[in-house]
Each structure stands twice: as C-alpha cells, then as structure tokens.
Amino acid sequence: MTTTRISPARLHKTINELSKIGQQSNGGITRLTFSKADIEAREYVANLIRDARMSVSTDKFGNIVGRSLDVAKGTPTIACGSHIDTVPDGGVLDGAYGVLGAIEAIRTIHENHRPTKALEIIVFAEEEGVRFGAFVGSRGFTGLLKPSAVYAMRDREQVTFQDAMHQANFSNLESSRQPSNIRAYVELHIEQGPILEHERKSIGIVESIVGLGDLEIEIEGKNGHAGTTPMRLRRDALVGAAKIILGVNRIALKTGMPAVATVGSVAAFPGAPNVIPGRAVINVDYRHTTLPKMKLLETKIASFSKQVGNDSNLKIRVRRKSLTRPAKMSASVTRLIEASSRELKLSFKYMQSGAGHDCQNMAHITKTGMIFVPSHEGVSHASTEYTKPKQLEDGANVLLETLLKLAN
Ligand code: GLV
Ligand code: MN
Ligand code: MN
Numbered sequence: 001m002t003t004t005r006i007s008p009a010r011l012h013k014t015i016n017e018l019s020k021i022g023q024q025s026n027g028g029i030t031r032l033t034f035s036k037a038d039i040e041a042r043e044y045v046a047n048l049i050r051d052a053r054m055s056v057s058t059d060k061f062g063n064i065v066g067r068s069l070d071v072a073k074g075t076p077t078i079a080c081g082s083h084i085d086t087v088p089d090g091g092v093l094d095g096a097y098g099v100l101g102a103i104e105a106i107r108t109i110h111e112n113h114r115p116t117k118a119l120e121i122i123v124f125a126e127e128e129g130v131r132f133g134a135f136v137g138s139r140g141f142t143g144l145l146k147p148s149a150v151y152a153m154r155d156r157e158q159v160t161f162q163d164a165m166h167q168a169n170f171s172n173l174e175s176s177r178q179p180s181n182i183r184a185y186v187e188l189h190i191e192q193g194p195i196l197e198h199e200r201k202s203i204g205i206v207e208s209i210v211g212l213g214d215l216e217i218e219i220e221g222k223n224g225h226a227g228t229t230p231m232r233l234r235r236d237a238l239v240g241a242a243k244i245i246l247g248v249n250r251i252a253l254k255t256g257m258p259a260v261a262t263v264g265s266v267a268a269f270p271g272a273p274n275v276i277p278g279r280a281v282i283n284v285d286y287r288h289t290t291l292p293k294m295k296l297l298e299t300k301i302a303s304f305s306k307q308v309g310n311d312s313n314l315k316i317r318v319r320r321k322s323l324t325r326p327a328k329m330s331a332s333v334t335r336l337i338e339a340s341s342r343e344l345k346l347s348f349k350y351m352q353s354g355a356g357h358d359c360q361n362m363a364h365i366t367k368t369g370m371i372f373v374p375s376h377e378g379v380s381h382a383s384t385e386y387t388k389p390k391q392l393e394d395g396a397n398v399l400l401e402t403l404l405k406l407a408n
C-alpha cells in the first residue's frame with residue numbers, strides 16, 4: 001500500500017462545479033448527449049483531464065479519451081472512466097462521480113508516482129441512452145457496434161447520431177482509439193441501490209452486471225374526433241399502449257426476481273385532448289442476469305404486444321433499440337479491489353449490479369472491475385441522489401490504490 005491519497009477538497013470542488021452544468025430549477029441535472037449542457041460539461045472535464053497531466057482527444061463515437069503524457073503509443077495501459085450524460089432531472093453523482101473520482105485518482109498518481117503502465121480515462125458518450133440508445137459510446141469503443149450503426153441511430157426527432165455530433169461541432173474526429181493495449185479497466189460508481197447503506201459497508205465489489213434491453217413499441221391505430229367517433233368504432237393507439245404497459249408489468253412479475261421490466265416513456269400522437277391518438281410509442285427497459293432469460297422476456301413482451309394488436313385492430317411494430325449482455329467482472333481485478341479496501345481499512349461486500357454500466361461493454365475487450373460506494377436510501381436517477389463526502393473519498397482512494405497495483 002502507498003500513503004498517497006486523493007485530495008478531498010479537489011474532489012468535492014469538481015463534483016460541485018460539474019453539478020452546476022445542466023442544473024434545472026427543481027435541482028435535477030439534465031445533460032443529454034450533445035446538448036448545450038453536455039458540450040459545456042465536456043469542456044469542463046477536458047480541462048480537468050489536462051490539469052491531471054493527460055492528453056485529451058475525442059474519438060469518432062464522441063468518447064473523450066485522456067491519457068498520461070509522455071508515454072509511447074503502444075505502452076500497456078490501465079483505463080478507468082464512466083459517463084457525464086444524465087437522465088432527465090438526474091442526480092449529481094451517477095456517472096459524474098466515476099469520471100471525477102478517476103481524474104482525481106490519476107492526478108494524484110501523476111503528482112506522486114511514475115507507474116510503468118500508462119493511465120487512461122475514458123468519458124463514454126451516451127451511457128444513459130436517453131437520446132439514442134444505451135451505451136452507444138462504450139459499445140462503439142469496444143467494437144460491439146459498427147461506426148455505421150452508431151451514426152445511423154436516431155433520436156425522437158429523427159436526428160441521427162452523426163448529425164447531432166456535427167451540430168455539436170464534433171467533426172473530423174480521430175479514428176477510434178485502438179483499445180488492444182488496454183490491460184484492465186476499472187469503473188468507480190455509486191451503488192444506486194440500498195444494500196451497502198443497509199449493511200453498513202463502505203465499498204461494494206461488483207462481481208457481475210445485469211443485461212438490459214430497450215424495446216421501442218409503436219402502436220398504430222387511427223386518428224379521430226373525440227366527440228363524434230363512437231367508442232366501438234375507435235382504433236385508439238394509446239389504449240393499446242396502456243394494455244401493453246400492464247402486460248409488461250405482469251410478465252416481469254410472473255417471471256420473478258431478478259427479472260424487471262419498465263415502461264418509462266410514452267408518447268401519443270398527435271397529442272391533443274380532443275383527438276383520438278392514432279399513434280403511440282412506448283419504450284420497454286427489461287433486465288435479467290442471464291442472456292437466455294433476457295431473450296425469453298423479450299419474446300414474451302413482443303408476442304403479448306402482437307396479441308393486443310390482433311385483439312384491438314392495431315398495427316404493432318416492435319423494434320429492439322439495444323441489447324447489452326450481462327457481464328462478469330474479472331476475478332483478478334476484483335481481488336485487487338478487495339486488497340485495496342483491506343489496506344485502507346474499509347469494510348466491503350461482493351455484490352451484483354442491477355444498473356447497467358459502460359464497464360460491462362469493456363468486459364468484452366479487457367479485464368474489468370467495478371467499485372461501488374453507498375447511495376443514501378438507494379436513490380438514483382433522481383435529484384435526491386446522495387452519498388456522504390467521506391464515502392466518496394473512500395471510493396476514490398480505493399480506485400487510486402487499485403490503479404497503482406494494476407499499473408506497476
Ligand atoms: C444505467 O443508468 C441504467 O439504466 O442502468
Ligand atoms: Mn451511471
Ligand atoms: Mn444512470
């Protein structure tokens with residue numbers, strides 16, 4: 001163990017400063033990919049990366065990559081990172097803590113040590129998937145999505161990823177970083193669940209991460225006058241959507257834990273009080289710990305939706321927007337996280353992650369590990385997300401020690 005420790009003051013200052021970017025009047029943070037707030041946050045973070053003695057570039061998927069200065073191109077590398085995009089009205093810490101904790105850990109290492117391997121931070125684009133789909137940046141980075149597939153993705157307004165990137169002034173970007181020399185990837189994150197707080201543990205050592213899928217279901221009926229069209233003659237798309245939503249909930253409940261499924265977004269068209277909606281679009285987020293169980297959930301949801309369509313004379317289109325496989329973390333990296341936690345005299349617990357993370361895509365190309373810190377009352381994807389300052393410092397110090405072990 002070293003006696004090198006992160007600077008708590010610097011860590012908290014950067015968390016506080018980044019939280020001001022995209023902050024809404026209700027206290028929530030909204031930084032959707034390539035929005036004005038996202039661009040401002042990217043500039044802020046790029047400057048911090050430079051202050052931590054790293055070069056900064058943006059790859060062709062919009063990921064920010066920072067790398068130790070003065071290291072030869074092919075030098076073996078230990079990477080860490082997370083994301084700075086948020087859900088609408090999200091919290092201060094989801095993603096941002098992992099990025100700022102990693103920058104602080106690397107900055108401290110660069111100030112005090114000369115590790116034999118290069119250190120790298122990756123700030124992945126579009127982790128939350130609110131605008132284009134989950135984990136676009138990390139799936140592109142790891143080759144799980146081809147560049148052409150990334151560029152063709154569309155948001156609700158039919159703007160493509162490529163056009164959004166151009167509009168945000170990210171063009172002629174460097175070709176993708178060749179990730180072949182990344183020897184390990186470690187991600188620091190808040191737990192986003194109640195277990196660590198409940199069991200009074202300081203550090204969560206993640207063993208595996210759930211798989212998650214995002215289905216877009218489009219229901220097509222017929223627009224009509226809300227006053228003159230008899231109830232029996234209607235083809236109301238939103239009524240069809242409502243039946244599907246109840247079905248999705250029932251399917252997940254019947255499947256049992258750890259299956260979960262959520263409809264968190266609903267749109268009705270044309271969207272006027274006195275018009276029968278002729279079209280509706282919903283999104284289903286579904287998760288499970290094994291790929292076959294995920295596929296089974298997806299099949300059940302799709303066939304139930306088709307059944308609703310047949311029964312109600314509606315046209316149903318089910319489109320898979322993304323599917324991210326469950327992932328196991330590397331035993332050798334998790335052992336180093338455990339050793340670091342022990343050396344720092346921090347209690348720890350091995351656990352699963354029910355939230356998705358860029359880490360699960362990085363697991364396809366390198367050894368990965370994930371460090372959790374407690375979330376107060378388990379709240380996340382909400383403005384009330386909170387972790388005590390000391391717990392945030394502890395997590396960043398565990399990351400620092402783990403990086404040093406991996407990099408030497
Ligand atoms: C990522 O934030 C997720 O939805 O799990
Ligand atoms: Mn996150
Ligand atoms: Mn999140």
